[in-house]
Amino acid sequence: MxxxxxxxGDPRLAxxxxxxxxxxxxxxxxxxxGAVRAGIPALGVWRDRVAEVGVxxxxxxxxxxxxxxxxxCRGGFLTAAGAGGVDAALQDNRAAIREAAVLGARxxxxxxxxxxxxxxxxxxxxxxxxxRIAELAPIAADHGVRLALEALxxxxxxxxxxxxxxxxxxxxxxxxxxxxxxxxxxTFHVWWDPELERGIGRAxxxxxxxxxxxCDWMLPIAQDALLxxxxxxxxxxxxxxxxxxxxxxxxxxxxxxxxFNADIWAADGHAVLATLTRRYLExxxxxxxxxxx
Amino acid sequence: MxxxxxxxGDPRLAxxxxxxxxxxxxxxxxxxxGAVRAGIPALGVWRDRVAEVGVxxxxxxxxxxxxxxxxxCRGGFLTAAGAGGVDAALQDNRAAIREAAVLGARxxxxxxxxxxxxxxxxxxxxxxxxxRIAELAPIAADHGVRLALEALxxxxxxxxxxxxxxxxxxxxxxxxxxxxxxxxxxTFHVWWDPELERGIGRAxxxxxxxxxxxCDWMLPIAQDALLxxxxxxxxxxxxxxxxxxxxxxxxxxxxxxxxFNADIWAADGHAVLATLTRRYLExxxxxxxxxxx
Numbered sequence: 001m002x003x004x005x006x007x008x009g010d011p012r013l014a015x016x017x018x019x020x021x022x023x024x025x026x027x028x029x030x031x032x033x034g035a036v037r038a039g040i041p042a043l044g045v046w047r048d049r050v051a052e053v054g055v056x057x058x059x060x061x062x063x064x065x066x067x068x069x070x071x072x073c074r075g076g077f078l079t080a081a082g083a084g085g086v087d088a089a090l091q092d093n094r095a096a097i098r099e100a101a102v103l104g105a106r107x108x109x110x111x112x113x114x115x116x117x118x119x120x121x122x123x124x125x126x127x128x129x130x131x132r133i134a135e136l137a138p139i140a141a142d143h144g145v146r147l148a149l150e151a152l153x154x155x156x157x158x159x160x161x162x163x164x165x166x167x168x169x170x171x172x173x174x175x176x177x178x179x180x181x182x183x184x185x186x187t188f189h190v191w192w193d194p195e196l197e198r199g200i201g202r203a204x205x206x207x208x209x210x211x212x213x214x215c216d217w218m219l220p221i222a223q224d225a226l227l228x229x230x231x232x233x234x235x236x237x238x239x240x241x242x243x244x245x246x247x248x249x250x251x252x253x254x255x256x257x258x259x260f261n262a263d264i265w266a267a268d269g270h271a272v273l274a275t276l277t278r279r280y281l282e283x284x285x286x287x288x289x290x291x292x293x
Numbered sequence: 294m295x296x297x298x299x300x301x302g303d304p305r306l307a308x309x310x311x312x313x314x315x316x317x318x319x320x321x322x323x324x325x326x327g328a329v330r331a332g333i334p335a336l337g338v339w340r341d342r343v344a345e346v347g348v349x350x351x352x353x354x355x356x357x358x359x360x361x362x363x364x365x366c367r368g369g370f371l372t373a374a375g376a377g378g379v380d381a382a383l384q385d386n387r388a389a390i391r392e393a394a395v396l397g398a399r400x401x402x403x404x405x406x407x408x409x410x411x412x413x414x415x416x417x418x419x420x421x422x423x424x425r426i427a428e429l430a431p432i433a434a435d436h437g438v439r440l441a442l443e444a445l446x447x448x449x450x451x452x453x454x455x456x457x458x459x460x461x462x463x464x465x466x467x468x469x470x471x472x473x474x475x476x477x478x479x480t481f482h483v484w485w486d487p488e489l490e491r492g493i494g495r496a497x498x499x500x501x502x503x504x505x506x507x508c509d510w511m512l513p514i515a516q517d518a519l520l521x522x523x524x525x526x527x528x529x530x531x532x533x534x535x536x537x538x539x540x541x542x543x544x545x546x547x548x549x550x551x552x553f554n555a556d557i558w559a560a561d562g563h564a565v566l567a568t569l570t571r572r573y574l575e576x577x578x579x580x581x582x583x584x585x586x
Contacts, residue, residue, distance in 0.1 A: 120531040126487070155448040157485035158529040159512055168487040192450035194419070194461040219452055225514045236451040238413040 017070035019044035019258035038273040070254035072105040078132040079113035101143040114159040148210035150184040166199035182210030204249025243287030310363035312337035312551035331566040363547035365398040371425040372406035394436040407452040441503035443477040459492035475503030497542025536580030
């Protein structure tokens with residue numbers, strides 16, 4: 001259901017992508033249909049939605065509907081210390097790279113993983129991530145896929161991602177070609193960072209911005225902290241400032257809306273997309289579109 | 294109640310300080326008594342505990358018990374945009390500086406405040422903090438008090454402190470003399486920071502480490518995120534790594550245990566101090582004491 005302000009064919013939505021996590025209760029077919037009806041031309045696809053129908057069928061469904069895939073979510077979880085955990089992680093990431101290639105997803109979002117159970121050695125976990133990115137990068141390159149390193153908010157450092165800032169993501173990417181290892185700029189995760197303007201500028205100069213993901217920072221933090229994300233405009237993030245930096249960095253790619261939020265998941269998906277496109281036009285697009293001063 | 298391992302006069306506790314927030318349900322008199330019985334020679338005092346009895350009587354109670362004051366908590370909340378809010382904040386901070394001087398507290402911990410209601414301009418809020426620190430610094434200097442800027446975990450950026458990293462705190466302190474504006478290293482707030490080793494080293498070289506505060510990072514994040522702190526050893530923080538950096542930075546001052554945690558508040562205060570001293574000796578003191586390599 002498109003809003004009264006936008007709909008299929010609206011050129012203002014040309015860069016907008018629906019991440020399937022935002023409409024978690026929709027099947028892939030429903031997400032494809034919802035995006036088409038709302039005029040959203042791209043999907044950020046989670047692997048569980050792909051697994052529902054198989055990767056070749058998923059690729060066909062998305063392409064047949066005229067949509068593109070802005071990213072595959074996600075690879076990563078590279079911090080295991082034991083050999084078994086390492087092998088399993090690398091095998092899973094190789095599978096994710098192959099899936100991304102079949103889907104035509106240039107960007108494979110990487111959530112690198114937290115501290116292993118009972119392990120306090122954060123520096124060592126970060127070193128392991130660097131080593132495993134080095135193992136995966138040539139495989140990604142062979143498949144024409146880029147590993148898009150996602151810094152997660154520091155509140156997830158222990159359990160989800162020891163990669164905590166955009167600057168750290170760029171340092172981790174630095175040994176690799178920019179078309180093989182990039183970085184995600186996700187407003188929810190990085191909005192607070194006093195080094196953000198500098199980091200986005202650096203990411204742009206290095207050609208490493210693989211994805212601009214948007215959602216808002218809500219308070220109070222949800223009881224399940226993973227579900228604390230909100231619709232753009234409902235929280236505290238200055239999309240004008242961050243979007244302006246992303247624009248000035250020369251990023252002209254897709255803008256993915258990825259919201260983990262129990263209330264949004266419980267709502268009607270078409271209504272969510274109507275709000276989402278309206279808020280995108282109101283808060284997210286204007287700074288991206290504005291001519292740099 | 295001392296542990297079997299430590300107690301009054303134990304030289305291993307010489308740097309340990311009980312922050313009164315850890316035993317929130319104790320009056321100042323009870324905290325003084327508890328610290329003395331546990332062999333803890335210093336208190337980090339919150340202003341609400343001081344207000345209970347008045348600042349001169351509080352100073353006398355603490356001194357008469359042979360304790361010292363490692364810090365006064367807290368000043369700050371400097372981000373208001375309107376004139377009324379600014380004046381109120383500056384007045385309150387001047388009062389806090391005077392209280393610190395009377396208590397003999399060299400360090401006044403500053404929690405700078407979050408975004409004003411409905412305000413999204415993070416950069417402007419951060420500039421206001423810098424301007425108000427500049428107004429307060431000479432007053433603090435006149436009183437022999439140091440403003441100890443505390444970076445809070447980025448999950449509090451919107452509502453508690455737009456000061457989010459140690460590096461940012463050092464940049465904010467930089468225009469001022471090191472004996473007038475310092476920084477707090479609080480493990481809970483900074484443990485995740487990939488720039489932490491560098492930041493602590495810089496803080497040491499600049500002579501700005503005003504306080505080393507310890508508690509642990511617990512998961513899941515508590516429903517009231519402020520109460521998510523835990524007893525050292527119960528969570529994910531590598532006190533060996535952080536303590537080693539603090540030692541190598543030349544910090545030889547007090548080590549304050551400040552834990553906001555509903556379970557700890559509900560427990561018997563003397564039992565909490567017994568656990569606290571034991572965990573301090575087990576996790577926190579060894580890296581601080583070790584001879585640098």
